[in-house]
Amino acid sequence: MKEMKLFLGPQHPGMHGNASVHMFVDGDIIKRSYLLPGMLYRGFEKQMERKLWVNNIALIPRVCVPEPDINEMAFASGAEKLLKLEIPERAHWIRMII
Structure with missing residues (x-):
């Protein structure tokens, strides 16, 4: 099966800066994922x-x-x-x- 990239996070393009996860999946197996904490975290x-x-x-x-x-x-x-x-x-x- 072909590897696919899934994006989990704010779905609106104007909502950049929030935390999101980029996952690469092959069928139902997660091959790798990256957490992008975003720039809006201010403690x-x-x-x-x-x-x-x-x-x-x-x-x-x-x-x-x-x-x-x-x-x-x-x-x-x-x-x-x-x-x-x-x-x-x-x-x-x-x-x-x-």
Whole structure:
């Protein structure tokens, strides 16, 4: 079978800079792969270590520019569980819509 190159990462050509993986496959066997970390990694984790959780909310959308909503949801629900906070019913319904 002929070797084929698969590209896993942002699919829009304007989304360069994000992490991606280039895989070379022969049928269902991966022959080799290369991780391209991209140029958008700016050490958010290290920046967030030194701040209060409430101050990190503004950084969360910048972690992954193409899909910020899911990161905000994960951070907010994680903080709520750690702090044992209950969200209002309206917030629950808004999250279901998003």
